[in-house]
Amino acid sequence: MISEAFIPAVTSLGSLALILGIIIYFVSKKFYVAEDPMVTIINGILPGVNCGACAYPSCNQFAEELVRTKDTSMTCPVGGPDLAAKLGESLGIEMAEPKPITCSVICQGNSDNARASAEYVGIQDCWAAMQAFAGPKQCRHSCLGLGSCIAWCDFNAMRIENGLIVIDKELCTGCGACVPACPTGVLVMQEKKAERIFIACNSHDRGADTKRACDAGCTACQKCVKVCPEEAIVIENFVARIIQEKCTSCGECLEVCPSKVNCIVLEKDMVKSIKVS
Amino acid sequence: MKTFSIGGIHPPESKLTASKAVENMPLPSEIVVSMSQHLGKPAKPLVKVGEEVKKGQRIGEADGFISAHVHAGTSGKVKSVKSVPHPGGNYSLSVIITTDGEDSWAEGLNTAPIDWKGLTKESIIEKIKDAGIVGMGGAGFPSSVKLSPPPDKTIDTIILNGAECEPFLTADHRVMVESAEEVIKGLEIITSLFQGKAKPFIGIEANKPDAIEAMQKAAKGTGIEIVSLETKYPQGAEKQLINAITGRTIEEGQLPFDKGCLVHNIGTAVAIYDAVCCNRPLVERVLTVSGMEISSARNIRAVIGTRFSSIAAFCGNMSEKTNQVITGGPMMGRSQFTLEVPVTKTTSGILFINNAALETSRERTCIRCGKCIDACPQSLEPWLLGNEAQFRRLDDAELYGLANCTECGSCTFVCPSKRELVHWIKYAKALVNNRKQRKTA
Numbered sequence: 001m002i003s004e005a006f007i008p009a010v011t012s013l014g015s016l017a018l019i020l021g022i023i024i025y026f027v028s029k030k031f032y033v034a035e036d037p038m039v040t041i042i043n044g045i046l047p048g049v050n051c052g053a054c055a056y057p058s059c060n061q062f063a064e065e066l067v068r069t070k071d072t073s074m075t076c077p078v079g080g081p082d083l084a085a086k087l088g089e090s091l092g093i094e095m096a097e098p099k100p101i102t103c104s105v106i107c108q109g110n111s112d113n114a115r116a117s118a119e120y121v122g123i124q125d126c127w128a129a130m131q132a133f134a135g136p137k138q139c140r141h142s143c144l145g146l147g148s149c150i151a152w153c154d155f156n157a158m159r160i161e162n163g164l165i166v167i168d169k170e171l172c173t174g175c176g177a178c179v180p181a182c183p184t185g186v187l188v189m190q191e192k193k194a195e196r197i198f199i200a201c202n203s204h205d206r207g208a209d210t211k212r213a214c215d216a217g218c219t220a221c222q223k224c225v226k227v228c229p230e231e232a233i234v235i236e237n238f239v240a241r242i243i244q245e246k247c248t249s250c251g252e253c254l255e256v257c258p259s260k261v262n263c264i265v266l267e268k269d270m271v272k273s274i275k276v277s
Numbered sequence: 278m279k280t281f282s283i284g285g286i287h288p289p290e291s292k293l294t295a296s297k298a299v300e301n302m303p304l305p306s307e308i309v310v311s312m313s314q315h316l317g318k319p320a321k322p323l324v325k326v327g328e329e330v331k332k333g334q335r336i337g338e339a340d341g342f343i344s345a346h347v348h349a350g351t352s353g354k355v356k357s358v359k360s361v362p363h364p365g366g367n368y369s370l371s372v373i374i375t376t377d378g379e380d381s382w383a384e385g386l387n388t389a390p391i392d393w394k395g396l397t398k399e400s401i402i403e404k405i406k407d408a409g410i411v412g413m414g415g416a417g418f419p420s421s422v423k424l425s426p427p428p429d430k431t432i433d434t435i436i437l438n439g440a441e442c443e444p445f446l447t448a449d450h451r452v453m454v455e456s457a458e459e460v461i462k463g464l465e466i467i468t469s470l471f472q473g474k475a476k477p478f479i480g481i482e483a484n485k486p487d488a489i490e491a492m493q494k495a496a497k498g499t500g501i502e503i504v505s506l507e508t509k510y511p512q513g514a515e516k517q518l519i520n521a522i523t524g525r526t527i528e529e530g531q532l533p534f535d536k537g538c539l540v541h542n543i544g545t546a547v548a549i550y551d552a553v554c555c556n557r558p559l560v561e562r563v564l565t566v567s568g569m570e571i572s573s574a575r576n577i578r579a580v581i582g583t584r585f586s587s588i589a590a591f592c593g594n595m596s597e598k599t600n601q602v603i604t605g606g607p608m609m610g611r612s613q614f615t616l617e618v619p620v621t622k623t624t625s626g627i628l629f630i631n632n633a634a635l636e637t638s639r640e641r642t643c644i645r646c647g648k649c650i651d652a653c654p655q656s657l658e659p660w661l662l663g664n665e666a667q668f669r670r671l672d673d674a675e676l677y678g679l680a681n682c683t684e685c686g687s688c689t690f691v692c693p694s695k696r697e698l699v700h701w702i703k704y705a706k707a708l709v710n711n712r713k714q715r716k717t718a
Contacts, residue, residue: 118614123640123697127711128704133366133614140368151669180715206359 038067045086051154053077053175072096078173100192101174102269103167106202107186108216109142110164113261115213130183138213141202143186149178192269195249199240201263206238216261224253280507281517284654286687288510293567294447299455299576302591304376308350308582309619313369315411316418317343322372328355331383333558336372345419346409348558350580353377364604364618366611390554398470401553408552409559413544415605417623420545424470426534432475433537434523437464437546439481440506440513443606445567446626449543451576452563453488456547457495463546466553477501478522484508511685515540517654529681565626566592570599579620585627586616598631608686641694649688655681659688663698666705674705
C-alpha cells in the first residue's frame with residue numbers, strides 16, 4: 001500500500017520534470033549548433049592527449065581547423081605517418097607525411113660522470129635551484145637532475161636516473177612540451193633516424209673547465225671534426241655539433257672521441273609511429 | 278621612536294663585531310673583478326690578457342644607461358678575462374689580475390681632498406658615474422642614475438640608510454662611528470644636487486647608540502636630522518625606511534621618487550665623498566666577516582675582487598663544522614657553493630655558519646596559522662604566494678602581489694612549518710620571467 005504522503009511528492013516532482021523536459025527540448029532545438037560530423041570522425045582518429053605539438057591548443061581545435069581548411073601540410077607529430085594516412089583517407093586528401101621527432105638529452109652528466117659543486121637542500125626543482133646557484137653540478141650547462149621537465153611530459157616518458165634525466169624512447173612522442181621547462185636547455189628535439197649520432201654535451205665552457213667538471217664533457221678537441229668524411233661536424237661556442245642533414249651515421253667519430261666517457265653518442269630510434277591510448 | 282607601520286620581526290641580533298674597528302685586509306696575490314657588480318647590464322671589459330693595469334684604472338665600461346663602470350682594485354697584470362663564479366649565485370665575466378704588490382694609483386686619482394662646493398651639479402654626477410658608484414646596501418643600483426630622477430619628480434626627502442637591520446652585519450655601523458665626517462660630507466654632496474629643497478635624514482636603529490652619538494656630533498650645524506629607529510627587521514629596507522621616517526607608503530609599482538624620497542646607503546655616501554672630493558673610484562669596501570664558525574670575526578676593508586678564500590684565511594679560517602657560507606646578511610643573503618667567489622661592490626658581509634637546522638628542516642604543509650601575514654612588511658599573504666608557486670599557478674601568484682614581495686625573509690623566519698616561502702616566491706618570479714621572455718622571443 002502506498003502511503004498518502006508520497007502522492008504530493010511524486011506528483012510535484014513528476015510535473016516539474018515534465019515541464020523542464022519540455023523546456024530543454026525546445027531550447028535544444030532552438031540553440032542547436034550544427035557540427036560537421038567529420039570533426040567527430042577526425043577527433044576519433046587523433047590521439048586526444050592535447051599535447052600542443054601541432055601548435056593548436058587541443059586535438060579538437062586541430063580537427064576543426066583541418067576539416068575547415070583541408071590543409072594537407074597540417075601534421076600531428078605524435079601520431080606519425082600512420083595517423084597522417086588515416087586522416088587523409090577520411091578526408092579524401094593526400095596528407096603530408098610528418099617527420100617523426102624525438103627528444104634527446106644533450107648531457108651525460110650523471111652522478112658518475114659529473115662532479116658536484118655543493119650539496120643542495122632547497123626546493124627540489126631545477127628553476128628553484130637556479131635561484132640559489134648555477135645548479136648542484138660543477139658544470140653550469142648540465143642537466144641539473146631535479147626533474148622540472150617531468151611534470152610537463154604528458155606521456156610519462158621522463159624520469160631521473162642517477163642524477164640525470166632519462167627519456168623513454170618508446171613513450172616519447174616528440175611533442176616538445178618539455179623543452180621550455182629546462183633552465184639549462186639540455187633537451188632538444190631531433191628527427192628520428194634508425195641510427196642517429198649526436199654530441200651529448202651542452203657545455204660552452206673552455207675545454208679545460210669542461211674536463212674538470214665532467215668526464216663526459218666535450219672539450220672541443222676537433223678530433224671528430226677532422227675524421228668526419230662528410231664534414232658534418234662543426235665546433236660552435238666550445239662544443240661540437242653534428243649537422244644531422246649531412247651525417248650518414250658512419251660512426252668514425254665515435255672511434256676517435258678522447259673523452260673518458262664518449263661525448264658523442266649513438267642513439268637507435270624505432271622509426272615507426274607511436275600508439276597513443 | 279619611529280618605525281614602519283606594518284609587519285616586521287625581531288630576529289636575534291648577533292652583532293658580534295659591533296665594537297671591532299675596521300681593519301685593512303692585506304692585498305691578496307690575485308683579485309677577481311667581476312663585470313656585473315650592479316643592477317643592469319654587465320660592463321664591457323676594456324683590458325686584454327697581459328696588459329698592465331694601475332689601481333683605479335677603468336677596466337670595465339658601463340654598457341647602457343643602467344650599468345656602471347668597473348675599476349681595477351690594485352696595480353698588476355691581467356691574467357685572464359673569463360667567466361667565473363659570482364656571489365650572486367651565477368657566473369659572470371671577470372677580469373683576473375695578478376697583483377704586483379706596489380698598489381700604485383693611476384694618474385690623476387686619489388688626490389688631496391678638494392672642496393666640492395665649487396663644483397656644478399653636472400660635474401658632481403659625472404664624477405659619481407666615472408667612479409662606478411652603485412648602491413652598496415645590496416641591490417647595486419647605479420648611483421648616478423638614482424641621483425638624476427626624472428625632471429617632473431620633486432625630491433623633498435633624502436634618507437641615508439644606517440639602519441643595518443640584518444643580524445650579524447656591522448659594516449655600516451663601524452663606518453658611521455669611524456668615518457662620521459665623510460658620511461656627513463657625502464650626504465651634503467647628495468643634498469646639494471637638489472638645490473637645498475630636500476631635507477636630509479639619517480635613519481639609524483636604536484641598537485647602535487655609539488653610531489647615533491657620532492653622527493649627531495658630526496651633523497651639528499648642517500641641518501641633517503638623525504632619526505633613531507626601533508630595532509626591528511626589515512627597518513633598513515628602502516620602502517620600510519621611507520615609511521618609518523616620513524610616514525609615506527610606496528604603493529605597488531612605484532619607486533621612491535614617486536613619493537619624493539631618495540634613499541642611499543651609508544657606504545654609498547662615503548664612496549660619493551671619496552669620488553667627488555678625492556677622485557677615488559669605488560675599489561674597496563668595508564664588510565663584516567662574522568658567524569659562529571670563523572675564528573676571528575671582524576670588520577675589514579677589502580679590495581673589491583678579493584676572493585672569499587683569502588678573506589677566510591685572513592680571519593683565521595673557518596671551522597670544520599661550517600656548512601653554510603652566506604654573502605650579505607642571514608635574512609636576505611645568498612648561500613655560496615664555492616669560496617672562489619670575489620667580493621663585489623654590494624658584498625656587505627660574509628657569514629660562516631653551522632646551520633644544524635639545514636639537515637633536519639624539511640618543509641611541512643601550511644597550517645594556516647597566519648604568522649607570515651602578521652610578519653610581512655609588504656602586507657602580502659606569503660603562504661598563499663607559496664602555495665600558488667608550488668602548484669605553478671603563476672597568474673594567481675601575480676594577482677596576489679608576487680611582484681610586490683621584497684624577499685626580506687620575514688615570513689620564512691616565522692613559519693612554524695618551516696616552509697621555504699621566500700624560495701618559493703623567488704621560484705615563481707623566475708618562472709614568470711621565463712614566461713615573459715618566451716612570449717617576447
